[in-house]
Amino acid sequence: MQSLKPFEYVEPATIEEAVSLLSDYADKGKLLAGGVDIMPRLRHRKIKPAFILNIKKIQGLDYIDGNGGDGLRFGALTTIRSIELSPVIRKDYSILYEAAHQLPSHQVKSMGTMVGNLCVGTPASDMATSLLALDAELKIVNTSGEKILPIEDFYIGVGQTVLEPGDMVTEVILPSVMPGTRGSYQHLVRTRADISKVCVAVWITITDGICKQARIALGAVAPTVFRAKKAEALLNGRELDQDVIEAASQAASQETKPITDLRSTAEYRKEAAGILVKRALNKTLERAKA
Amino acid sequence: MGEELTIVGKKVPRWAAFEKATGAARFTVDFKLPEMLAGRLLTSPVAHANILKIDTSRAEKLPGVEAVITFEDVPNKLFNPNKMDMCLFDPSGELPDMYVLSDKARFVGDKIAAVAAINAGVAEEALVLIEVEYEELPAVFDSLEASNPGQPRIHDFAKNNIALTFPCLANRGDVEEGFKEAHVVVEQTFKSSKQHMCQMEPTTCVADFDASGRLTIWSMSQHPFLHRRKLAELFDMPVGMIRWKTLHIGGGWGKYGSFVAEPVCVALAKKAGRPVKLEYSREEDFRTTETREAHIMTGKIGVRKDGTISALQNKVVVQGGAYFTHNSNATNVAMGCFASLYTCPNVYEIADAVYTNIPVSGGCRGYGNPPAMWALEQLMDMAAEKLGMDPLELRLKNTKKVGEFGPANYALETSTFDDCLRLGAEKIGLKEKRGGRREGTKRYGVGMAMFMHVSGSIGATQHRNVHLKFNEDGTVNLAAGCVDLGQNIHGTISQIAAETLGIRYEDIIIHTGDTDTTFFDQGMHASGGLFQIGNATVKGATELKKLLFERAAKMLEAHPEDLDVKDRWISVKGSPDKGVSVADVAKDAIYNYEDDHNHLAAKGSYSPEDNQPPVGASFAEVGVDTESGEVNVIKLVIVCDVGRAINPQTVESQLEGGASQGIGYALTEDYTINPETGYLEADNYITYKIPGAADMPDMEIIQYEKPVSTGPFGAKGVGEAAMVPIAPAIANAVYDAVGVRVTDLPITPEKILKSMEAKREKI
C-alpha cells in the first residue's frame, strides 16, 4: 500500500473559519469531506496539498429540508446514503434517489457526501447528471460572501468546476416540482459497482398529455455533464409518442462528444446515449400514465 | 462405502471462518517484527529499454534508508519463478530467463530496483531519488506480430521472439485422415484474455535473517517446500538454512505458484541486515505479478455424420508476456484438456510460446483449461449447427466412457458426463428455452459447456505428508505441509481425520505453514489438495487409529480387531458398554504410571497412484439487448461430479466462486494494454472490473456424487472446476440469443454490436 505524503491537518468548527483558512492556504489547501475521492488521490500522489482541511466537524451541514412542494435543500455533509434513504427525495425527486440507489457500495454511500461527489467534477457523475436534470443550484461561500449558482454553470471541463481556491459549497437547492412531473434515471455499467459508461436523467412535466417542460441530462459522454437542449426542444409542446421519442433520442445522441476509454468506446457511447434517452423517456411516460 | 459417516459429508463450519469474518485473522500484510523495515519496489515505466545507468547514491543518502538494491545486488543467475521445474519429471520445460532484478526492462512493471527504509514513506521517497537512465528500444505487444521477422528481439536467445515450440503430449492418430473422414469441419480462431487473479490481499512478504544467517520467510506462497528449495538454489544457501512460514492467505488462485515478492525481499533483508516487509500496491500487483496465461488458439474440429468426432487440431500461440514463467506447463494443460475432454482418435496440437513486451503470465484457477474450453466448447456448438444436430446430442455422442483416459492420463473409474449433461439440461430448461424468446429489444438464449479437470497435476511428483498425534485430552494435532488460501483444505482434512479416528471435528487442531515443523508437501495447485492430502490424512489417521486400538485393546483386555470407535468412545464390537474413552487411552499413552509410555503419533504419506478428474457441465441462460449489446446472465446451472463432497458447503462455495470468476472472465475482465506504450491501463479495481455479489445471476449448483475408490472417502478435486466452462457456456447462450459469436474475450456489448452489424452487412 502506498503511504501518504505528510501534510498539515486542520478541522475548522464553522463555515467562516473554513473559508478563511481556505483563502489563506489558497492553492496549497484541499478541502476534505467524506474523503472517498481524495484519499486515493493522496495515496497515488496525484495531489500534494500542504494543508488538508476537514469540514466534518462543522455543525449543521448534514440535513435534508423541504419537499417537492416547497423545494428542498441539503447540506455539504449530507451523505449519498442519507439522500438514498430519504422518503421525501424518493417520492418527490425520484431520479436523485435512483442515481444514489444504483451505487451498490454502502461504504462509498455512507462515507461520500453528495456535494463531494459534485465537486470532484467528473463528467461520469450519476449524481451530477440527476441534479442537472432537476435544475439544482449550489450555494458557494467564500470570504467575500455567498452566491447561488445553477449546477449547469458549475462545470467547465473534466475534473474542473468554477470553484476558486477559497470557495466552499455549503448547500444544494432543488426547485419545487410542478405537478405532473415524472422522470427516469438510466445508465450503463460494466459491473454493478462500476462508474457509468453513459448515464441519462430525464425530468419531464406533462400536462394533459403534452410535454410542458423537458430536461434531459447526460453524463460520461462529454467533458462535462450537459443538457441535451436540442432533444428537449423536440419534446416541449408535443405529445410524447414513439416518433417524438425516437427523434429526441437521436438528437440527444448527436449532442454527445464522447471519448474512448477503458469503460467503452466513443462510438458505442454515442449510440448508447440515444438508447438510454429513449429508455428514460419511455419509462417516464409509463410513470406518467400510472 | 457402506459405513455411516458422521462428519464427512456434513456442512461443518469452514476453517477460520470466524477469525476472518471478525477481522481477527492475521495475514502477512498485518505481520510485524521488531526492527522491521518497509520494502518498496521500483518498476520500469517503459516497455522495452536497455538500462544504461542506475544511480542509487541520492536514495542511499536519504535518512532512514537502510538498503537500496539493483541487479548488481542480486544473484547473477537466471531463474524461472514458477515452481513446476521442481516437481516435474522433465524439468526442461520452463525456461530460466529472468533475474531477481532486471538489467534490461522488458515490460512496464519489470522489477528494476528496491528500497528498504524505516518506514514506507521514506522508502517511497527514496524510490523517486533512484536515477535510472533508460535507452528505449522499440517494443512489441502483440504475440502474432512479435514472431514476424524484423520485430524487436526481447531475449537474445529467442529468434523471432519464439521461446519454445512444443507439441501436445497427447497428440495421437492422424488428423489429416481424421478430417477426411469428417462430414463437417469447422475451424475458428479464439482469443482468451490475461485474467488477473484479483486476490484480496496484495502481494506481501517478510524476510528475516537471524544471527546465524538462517533465514525465516513469511510469504503467501502456495508451495512453501518447493519455493524454499528454489530460493535456496537461487541464493546459494543450504535448504536447512531457510524456514518458510505461512500466515492466513488472502487468496491466490495460482498467483503464488510462482515466486512473487520473495527473492527481492530476501535480497533487501540480506543487504539491510534487518527484517524487511515488501508490500506491493494494488497497481504493482496488477502490473508486475503473474496473471492467467492468454492463448490465441486456432482450433479445428471434424465430425462424422453420426456425430462422433473424427479429428481435433489446435494451433496455439501463447501470449505469455516478457518472461517465460508458466508458458510450457499452462499451455501443456491447455492442449491436454483440449485433447482429452471427448473421445477422439486423431489429435494434433502444437504451441509457440512467444515473448512480447507485456506483463508476465502464470497459472490462474483452471490453468490452461479455461482458454482451451473457450475454444473447444464453442467449436462443438459450431460443428453441431453445421451438422444439424442438437449440441447436447453432439456432446452425448462423444463423452468418455469408463476406462478411457482423463487429462492426467489415468483411466476413468466412473463416467458421469451424460448424467451431468442431462441433469443440467433439464434444470435450465434447455429444450424449452433454446432458440431465443423475444421481448422488445431483448433476445434470450441458452448455452452449455462441458468440462473435465484434474485432481492434482499432470506428470509431476505430488508427494504429500501429514502427521498426527494425540493429546492426553483426546484432541489431535494434525500437522500438514499444505497451505489454506481460502479453499478450506484445513477444514476438509480435519473432517477426514476426525471421521477416520472416530472423534469430533472440533477435536482436530490443525497446524500448517511451517517447513520446520511439518513434513514435505508439494503445494497447492491443480485441484490436487483434497484428493492427495486427503488420502495422506486417511493413511495417517488409520495408522494412528491402529495404535489407539492396540493400546485400548490392552486396557479392555480385548483384541484390537474387535474394537470400534464412535464419537470419542472405543468399545468392543457387539457390547457398546464395554469400552473406554479415546481421551483415556490417549492420556494413558502419555501418563502411564507403570511406565508403559508411547505417545500416540503417526505419519501419513501419499504419492498419487491415481488421478480421477472432476467432471460436469454448465448451462447459462442469458438475455441480450439488441440495441445496447448488454449481456445479462439470468441463470447458471452447474453440475459437477465431485466424487464425494467432504463438506458440501465448501464444495458449493468453490463452485459458486469459480462460476463468478468465470462470469468475469466471460464478460467484464479486460486486461487492456495501451497499444502505444505497453502500459497496463486496467490496474486496479476501479478500472479492472470483476463482478460482485450484485452482478451474480441465479445460480443452481448441483453436487453430483459418485465416489471413486481411490479418493479419500471417494472425493475428487473441485477447486478449479467451475471456472472452466462458464465463458463458453455464456458465449454459446449469446449465440443462441442473437446469432453472433464473439471469439475474443471478454464478450463486451461493444463487440456484440459490432458482430451483429457485421452479420447484418453480410445478409
Ligand SMILES: Cc1cc2nc3c(=O)[nH]c(=O)nc-3n(C[C@H](O)[C@H](O)[C@H](O)COP(=O)(O)OP(=O)(O)OC[C@H]3O[C@@H](n4cnc5c(N)ncnc54)[C@H](O)[C@@H]3O)c2cc1C
Ligand atoms: C467504489 C466507488 C464507487 C463509486 N460509484 C459511484 C457512482 O456509481 N456514481 C457516482 O456518481 N459516483 C460514484 N463514486 C464517487 C463517489 O460518490 C464520490 O467519490 C464521493 O461521493 C465523494 O464525496 P466525498 O465526500 O468523499 O468527497 P471528498 O473525497 O472528501 O472530496 C472530493 C472533492 O470535492 C471537494 N469537496 C468536497 N466537499 C466540498 C465542499 N463542500 N466544497 C468544495 N469542495 C468540496 C474536495 O476538496 C475534493 O476535491 C464512487 C466512488 C467509489 C470509490
